[in-house]
Amino acid sequence: MxxxxxxxxxxxxxxxxxxxxxxxxxxxxxxxxxxxxxxxxxxxxxxxxxxxxxxxxxxxxxxxxxxxxxxxxxxxxxxxxxxxxxxxxxxxxxxxxxxxxxxxxxxxxxxxxxxxxxxxxxxxxxxxxxxxxxxxxxxxxxxxxxxxxxxxxxxxxxxxxxxxxxxxxxxxxxxxxxxxxxxxxxxxxxxxxxxxxxxxxxxxxxxxxxxxxxxxxxxxxxxxxxxxxxxxxxxxxxFQDLVMAGLGVCRVEDIALSVLCTVIGRRKSDGNLVVDAGWTALSRDAGLPGRFAREGYGLVCDVDGKLLPGLRVAETNQEHGIIAAREGMCPPLPVGAQLRILPTHACAAAAAFDAYHVCREREVTALWPRCRGW
Missing domain, CATH: 3.20.20.10 (Alanine racemase)
Structure with a gap:
């Protein structure tokens, strides 16, 4: 797959x-x-x-x-x-x-x-x-x-x-x-x-x-x-995450975890992208103080995992994420385009899911179940 x-x-x-x-x-x-x-x-x-x-x-x-x-x-x-x-x-x-x-x-x-x-x-x-x-x-x-x-x-x-x-x-x-x-x-x-x-x-x-x-x-x-x-x-x-990268413990390129999402629209008021990953998939952990303006609730990569400079998840509702550019407008990605979100806090983002889709580039090689609960 x-x-x-x-x-x-x-x-x-x-x-x-x-x-x-x-x-x-x-x-x-x-x-x-x-x-x-x-x-x-x-x-x-x-x-x-x-x-x-x-x-x-x-x-x-x-x-x-x-x-x-x-x-x-x-x-x-x-x-x-x-x-x-x-x-x-x-x-x-x-x-x-x-x-x-x-x-x-x-x-x-x-x-x-x-x-x-x-x-x-x-x-x-x-x-x-x-x-x-x-x-x-x-x-x-x-x-x-x-x-x-x-x-x-x-x-x-x-x-x-x-x-x-x-x-x-x-x-x-x-x-x-x-x-x-x-x-x-x-x-x-x-x-x-x-x-x-x-x-x-x-x-x-x-x-x-x-x-x-x-x-x-x-x-x-x-x-x-x-x-x-x-x-x-x-x-x-x-896994590493944006908090660890912000502290200098790792590079952004070391982050092993991401949330795959789909563009479902553009917000009419500002042209920001709307995706189907809200706080139930990403959490609302704001990460390190003073870094929210740059990283928001996650940085944005293309479907291959390549970082898209300047894009971040700026807002989250329960099932909607709003992707904004720090400067200018978001790129005109079509509805249906897939993106990967690098999590601010890996523990919190992973907690929303029952399993990992283990991948090499775009290929899914395994499904690893996770336990949940207390």
């Missing part, structure tokens, strides 16, 4: 670019002597995950139990669920573990630790657990010097639970005001130092703490020293 025959909107995945992106990070981390635990929240596909896992059993990272269940069904047994676990989800996690999956769960408070300990005691189950560390004030987690870090560990240890170590994520890497290799390297050092410091405190208090897990795609690419770290997590690096 050729992409010309696909119903639109459709999610396209350039396999050659995907493989190059995966190889680039693999080679870098191997040279630095640290293991990769790929984050599969972006791909949500066993076919894609096989290309980046160290073995058929993993390891991988996930952001939902639906992902963990999906990958477990395909034989993956080493899974880190890297979102703070809600008490109501413990039963699902226990079922996976009883099936032989080494599922590790994440906590960041004594309240959650006590709730998990009570559930584990009631069911006679021992969980593998990580404590989340806040390395940059971006989201959740405990500061490395927070007294509650040792309190959490003590609660879990007294309850007979298996505390594996610590996990952190430099989420602020995605919104640095002045991104540069030096800025990312400094943030990677801050990320590493926070996790290693927390692990040292736990070890000094008698906890083994073999796992020191860090990661974001920018810090994975620009970190210079991972001493004391047992693994790096990254996910969007497989």
């Amino acid at each position: 050729h992409i010309d025959h696909l119903p639109t909107p459709a999610l396209l995945l350039d396999e050659a670019r995907l493989r190059r992106n995966i190889a680039r990070l693999d080679e870098r981390l191997r040279a630095l002597g640290v293991n990769l635990r790929p984050h599969c929240k972006t791909c949500k596909s066993m076919d894609a995950a096989r290309l980046c896992m160290a073995s058929p059993q993993g390891p991988i990272t996930v952001s939902s139990l639906a992902e963990a269940e999906y990958f477990a069904e395909h034989g993956v047994t080493d899974i880190c669920y890297a979102v703070g676990v809600a008490p109501a989800k413990l039963a699902r996690g226990m079922i996976l573990r009883e099936r032989g999956v080494r599922l590790s769960l994440l906590l960041d408070s004594t309240e959650n630790a006590r709730l998990l300990a009570a559930f584990a005691g009631k069911h006679g189950h021992v969980f593998d657990l990580l404590l989340e560390i806040d390395c940059d004030g971006h989201r959740s987690g405990l500061r490395p010097d927070d007294p509650e870090l040792l309190e959490c560990a003590a609660v879990l240890t007294r309850a007979g639970q298996n505390l594996l170590g610590v996990l952190t994520h430099a989420g602020s890497a995605y919104d640095l005001a002045a991104p540069s290799p030096e800025a990312f390297a400094a943030l990677a050092k801050q990320e590493r130092d926070a996790a290693v410091s927390a692990a040292q405190r736990l070890r000094a208090a008698g906890h083994g703490c073999p796992v020191v897990s860090v990661g974001s795609t920018p810090t994975a690419f620009f970190g210079r020293d991972f001493t004391g770290v047992s693994e790096v997590r990254a996910g969007v690096y497989m």
Whole structure:
């Protein structure tokens, strides 16, 4: 099949670019002597995950139990669920573990630790657990010097639970005001130092703490020293997107994911193109601050994937996308013409689809299903 025959909107995945992106990070981390635990929240596909896992059993990272269940069904047994676990989800996690999956769960408070300990005691189950560390004030987690870090560990240890170590994520890497290799390297050092410091405190208090897990795609690419770290997590690096290109992590030409759409008209008021990919296919993620005027909700390529300079998706309704030129008028493309949209945020765009149409140029070579849900 050729992409010309696909119903639109459709999610396209350039396999050659995907493989190059995966190889680039693999080679870098191997040279630095640290293991990769790929984050599969972006791909949500066993076919894609096989290309980046160290073995058929993993390891991988996930952001939902639906992902963990999906990958477990395909034989993956080493899974880190890297979102703070809600008490109501413990039963699902226990079922996976009883099936032989080494599922590790994440906590960041004594309240959650006590709730998990009570559930584990009631069911006679021992969980593998990580404590989340806040390395940059971006989201959740405990500061490395927070007294509650040792309190959490003590609660879990007294309850007979298996505390594996610590996990952190430099989420602020995605919104640095002045991104540069030096800025990312400094943030990677801050990320590493926070996790290693927390692990040292736990070890000094008698906890083994073999796992020191860090990661974001920018810090994975620009970190210079991972001493004391047992693994790096990254996910969007497989596909890349306009946010990563805007940060200097990749080139626009490295973006492996695109949304195929069809021109369905021209807006009478300004001549802008109307396509059949709205926010349900592209998302409304505006990407990096200050870049919307240039990139909008996605940059526009022709059907062969060649960038059409100056065109962007300027507006989205539910099923309509409006393509505008930064200067002048849009080219007079006929109704029925196909275009590819490079996504601002690959994770958000891919979430709208059930499968990837894997392609080489215009040829569709495979259909890779994706899992969805929580």
